[in-house]
Amino acid sequence: DVKVTQSSRYLVKRTGEKVFLECVQDMDHENMFWYRQDPGLGLRLIYFSYDVKMKEKGDIPEGYSVSREKKERFSLILESASTNQTSMYLCASSGRDRGLEQYFGPGTRLTVT
Amino acid sequence: SQKIEQNSEALNIQEGKTATLTCNYTNYSPAYLQWYRQDPGRGPVFLLLIRENEKEKRKERLKVTFDTTLKQSLFHITASQPADSATYLCALVPSSASKIIFGSGTRLSIRP
Numbered sequence: 435d436v437k438v439t440q441s442s443r444y445l446v447k448r449t450g451e452k453v454f455l456e457c458v459q460d461m462d463h464e465n466m467f468w469y470r471q472d473p474g475l476g477l478r479l480i481y482f483s484y485d486v487k488m489k490e491k492g493d494i495p496e497g498y499s500v501s502r503e504k505k506e507r508f509s510l511i512l513e514s515a516s517t518n519q520t521s522m523y524l525c526a527s528s529g530r531d532r533g534l535e536q537y538f539g540p541g542t543r544l545t546v547t
Numbered sequence: 548s549q550k551i552e553q554n555s556e557a558l559n560i561q562e563g564k565t566a567t568l569t570c571n572y573t574n575y576s577p578a579y580l581q582w583y584r585q586d587p588g589r590g591p592v593f594l595l596l597i598r599e600n601e602k603e604k605r606k607e608r609l610k611v612t613f614d615t616t617l618k619q620s621l622f623h624i625t626a627s628q629p630a631d632s633a634t635y636l637c638a639l640v641p642s643s644a645s646k647i648i649f650g651s652g653t654r655l656s657i658r659p
Contacts, residue, residue, distance in 0.1 A: 476649050476652060477649040533596065537593070541590050
């Protein structure tokens with residue numbers, strides 16, 4: 435059974451803290467993605483990666499960075515958390531063919547106070 | 548501007564009826580269109596994919612149509628059940644890009 439796991443389901447951080455969200459997939463997928471999901475705005479792509487050490491900006495990369503040192507692991511970093519980064523964060527992976535479906539993790543609900 | 552739109556209003560359907568959800572797009576040339584199901588507090592789950600040269604795809608009680616002239620995809624659930632209640636997302640893979648663009652989803656409620 436394919437699986438994408440995220441390091442936390444719920445996280446509460448203070449403004450200005452550095453936050454790490456980790457995602458691991460066990461399907462040997464080349465592509466990995468980070469989204470945030472907010473009511474009424476849908477899923478918005480933050481960053482994605484096609485290969486180890488490769489990264490591409492998505493639609494809303496400001497305030498975020500990513501790291502992909504190993505194929506199975508894709509980390510999202512909030513350098514200095516702000517209240518407007520309170521959201522549901524979803525990680526996904528997919529195979530090399532861009533038409534293939536994305537497999538999502540369970541999500542991390544991050545609250546920044 | 549480029550847009551992918553789903554009906555933001557919730558859809559309420561009587562059990563046993565066919566539920567039809569709509570996904571419209573503008574200023575995209577999609578290579579693929581996908582549909583996902585999302586339950587509250589969980590990540591989306593892939594359901595179906597349809598290619599630009601396909602008109603219709605079926606999987607059990609699910610049917611997806613794709614009309615590139617109307618720039619629209621319809622997602623049907625026949626013989627709907629309360630367990631089908633969820634939010635359904637359409638997602639478009641443009642022919643000129645490698646990333647997927649998601650609609651904001653339509654919440655479907657099936658009442659017994």
